[in-house]
Each structure stands twice: as C-alpha cells, then as structure tokens.
Amino acid sequence: MELLISLILFAILVSFGLPKIKGFLGEVSVRLYLNKLDKEKYQVFNDVLVPLKNRKASQIDHVVVSPYGIFVIETKNYKGWIYGDSKSKYWTQVIYKRKEKLYNPIWQNYAHIKALQEYLGTENEELYQSIVSFSNRAILKKIEISGPNTSVVYSSRLVSTIHAHKKVLLTTGQVRQIAARLEKTLKADGEQKKQHVKNIKDSQRFYQYKINADMCPKCGADLVVRKGKYGAFMGCGNYPKCRFVVSNKQANM
Known part of the structure; x- marks a missing residue:
C-alpha cells in the first residue's frame, strides 16, 4: 500500500x-x-x-x-x-x-x-x-x-x-x-554503489565537456554545423566515418 x-x-x-x-x-x-x-x-x-x-x-x-x-x-x-x-x-x-x-x-x-x-x-x-x-x-x-x-x-x-x-x-x-x-x-558495501554512480557521472561530465568545446566525444574531431531533413544540427566533422550527432539536450547543457 x-x-x-x-x-x-x-x-x-x-x-x-x-x-x-x-x-x-x-x-x-x-x-x-x-x-x-x-x-x-x-x-x-x-x-x-x-x-x-x-x-x-x-x-x-x-x-x-x-x-x-x-x-x-x-x-x-x-x-x-x-x-x-x-x-x-x-x-x-x-x-x-x-x-x-x-x-x-x-x-x-x-x-x-x-x-x-x-x-x-x-x-x-x-x-x-x-x-x-x-x-x-x-x-x-x-x-x-x-x-x-x-x-x-x-x-x-x-x-x-x-x-x-x-x-x-x-x-x-x-x-x-x-x-x-x-x-x-545486495549486501555489498554501499560505498561501492556510490562509487559506481560517481564514475558514471564523471564520465558523463567529461563527455559533455568535449561537446561544449566543440569536440566530438567519440573520435575527437571538430563538431560542425550540418544540414539535414529537419534543419541544421551539430555533428561530427569526420562524417561518415563517425556519425555522432549532438542531441538537443546536450546542446543546451
């Protein structure tokens, strides 16, 4: 209940x-x-x-x-x-x-x-x-x-x-x-779970840091403005070898 x-x-x-x-x-x-x-x-x-x-x-x-x-x-x-x-x-x-x-x-x-x-x-x-x-x-x-x-x-x-x-x-x-x-x-030390979550968050921050620096987090190439079916968007300049695209959520962080 x-x-x-x-x-x-x-x-x-x-x-x-x-x-x-x-x-x-x-x-x-x-x-x-x-x-x-x-x-x-x-x-x-x-x-x-x-x-x-x-x-x-x-x-x-x-x-x-x-x-x-x-x-x-x-x-x-x-x-x-x-x-x-x-x-x-x-x-x-x-x-x-x-x-x-x-x-x-x-x-x-x-x-x-x-x-x-x-x-x-x-x-x-x-x-x-x-x-x-x-x-x-x-x-x-x-x-x-x-x-x-x-x-x-x-x-x-x-x-x-x-x-x-x-x-x-x-x-x-x-x-x-x-x-x-x-x-x-389930009985393992709670600190292990806390550390696991921290590692994930740190990785996500570094990932976003690269995006904010106009760097592709996948391959390291520059992020450039590209045009698609639904308008302009940010994507990897190493396309088509790397197909990374910045999502709207990542672009606004």
Missing part, C-alpha cells in the same frame, strides 16, 4: 517534468509488476551491482531467477515513437518532428548478461533471457529482433513474457545457489 501511495505521489511530480523522477517512477512500476510473480517460483533482485574481475562493475536493473531460467531486464522510460532492430548500434526516438538517438538497449542488456555470466560462473546461453522493458509512455513502432532469448515489450507485458517460458532449465538447488550469489551483491 505504501508503495502504491508513493507511486501516486511521484506521478504528480512527473507532471512537472522532472526527468529523474520520471526514471524512478519507471523503475517503481516495473517492481510492482514483478512483485506479481509467484515468490515460490521466482526470486526478484532489483538494482543489482555485479562486481567484475577486470572491470569495475555492471549495474543491472532487474534479475529474476527461476527454474525456467535467469531473466535479465533492462528498463527504459522513454516516450514517443521508438524504432530499432537487433543489429543497429543506435535506435531512434521520435517526438513529434524531433529525432533522438539512444544506444541499442538489446546490446546494453547483452553486456549485462555477459557480466552476470562471468560473476555466476554459468555461461550456458540457454539459461539467460534478455528482456528490454519500455514503459507505456513509449510507442514501439517498428522493432525488429533477430536471434533467440530476446524480448522487447511494454512493462505491462513483463509478467506474461516471463510466464511464457515453461521449460525447466534449473533444479531447485541451482536456483537457490544462484539466488544466494546474487544476495551477496
């Missing part, structure tokens, strides 16, 4: 256009959906920070462990029309006549799965199901998926997507062992 009240309060705040609140609201809504899963069969882990040997850490939105596999969920709270496919590095978000790029969430979640495989020591590809969950604020116009074990759905379809998997892949003992391993990540 408290969670539902919090959700209503945050919904009111969203109406004022606070992006961080919108993102958090998307996370809470997904948790509410996942909370409907049978707790005897499915164990849900939210905001999992996976420690890695040769890298710092990998942060995963949600992991569901069950006899039917390990479901790795990446949540997106975008609005507008969404276009994309499994093979493209970037997807497109269209809001009225404005287009924005977003990194392919399937690729993003694949990196999370590889990190989880490394941490759990369980590399059997069949065990892992990748789910990219978009809130109902988005309209999935044209999403093309190739290859098995991948789904792109609305958050309202999360539970039914998970329930669609009926093949038993893990024993009760294996599920318990994997869940115990993930429990350790």
Whole structure:
C-alpha cells in the first residue's frame, strides 16, 4: 500500500517534468509488476551491482531467477515513437518532428548478461533471457529482433513474457545457489554503489565537456554545423566515418 501511495505521489511530480523522477517512477512500476510473480517460483533482485574481475562493475536493473531460467531486464522510460532492430548500434526516438538517438538497449542488456555470466560462473546461453522493458509512455513502432532469448515489450507485458517460458532449465538447488550469489551483491558495501554512480557521472561530465568545446566525444574531431531533413544540427566533422550527432539536450547543457 505504501508503495502504491508513493507511486501516486511521484506521478504528480512527473507532471512537472522532472526527468529523474520520471526514471524512478519507471523503475517503481516495473517492481510492482514483478512483485506479481509467484515468490515460490521466482526470486526478484532489483538494482543489482555485479562486481567484475577486470572491470569495475555492471549495474543491472532487474534479475529474476527461476527454474525456467535467469531473466535479465533492462528498463527504459522513454516516450514517443521508438524504432530499432537487433543489429543497429543506435535506435531512434521520435517526438513529434524531433529525432533522438539512444544506444541499442538489446546490446546494453547483452553486456549485462555477459557480466552476470562471468560473476555466476554459468555461461550456458540457454539459461539467460534478455528482456528490454519500455514503459507505456513509449510507442514501439517498428522493432525488429533477430536471434533467440530476446524480448522487447511494454512493462505491462513483463509478467506474461516471463510466464511464457515453461521449460525447466534449473533444479531447485541451482536456483537457490544462484539466488544466494546474487544476495551477496545486495549486501555489498554501499560505498561501492556510490562509487559506481560517481564514475558514471564523471564520465558523463567529461563527455559533455568535449561537446561544449566543440569536440566530438567519440573520435575527437571538430563538431560542425550540418544540414539535414529537419534543419541544421551539430555533428561530427569526420562524417561518415563517425556519425555522432549532438542531441538537443546536450546542446543546451
């Protein structure tokens, strides 16, 4: 009940256009959906920070462990029309006549799965199901998926997507062992999560610093004014080798 009240309060705040609140609201809504899963069969882990040997850490939105596999969920709270496919590095978000790029969430979640495989020591590809969950604020116009074990759905379809998997892949003992391993990540020192968030923010600041200096953050070339179908925009002068484009949000920071 408290969670539902919090959700209503945050919904009111969203109406004022606070992006961080919108993102958090998307996370809470997904948790509410996942909370409907049978707790005897499915164990849900939210905001999992996976420690890695040769890298710092990998942060995963949600992991569901069950006899039917390990479901790795990446949540997106975008609005507008969404276009994309499994093979493209970037997807497109269209809001009225404005287009924005977003990194392919399937690729993003694949990196999370590889990190989880490394941490759990369980590399059997069949065990892992990748789910990219978009809130109902988005309209999935044209999403093309190739290859098995991948789904792109609305958050309202999360539970039914998970329930669609009926093949038993893990024993009760294996599920318990994997869940115990993930429990350790939740009990890890809170400073590790703080440092992970700080590293991300520092990287974003340096990224924006380059843009403000008219330098492409991808390849280092100069940013130049280019003309496109929807008017003038800032992009990499090394086009077509580098296709970086400054978004409206980055240009105004």
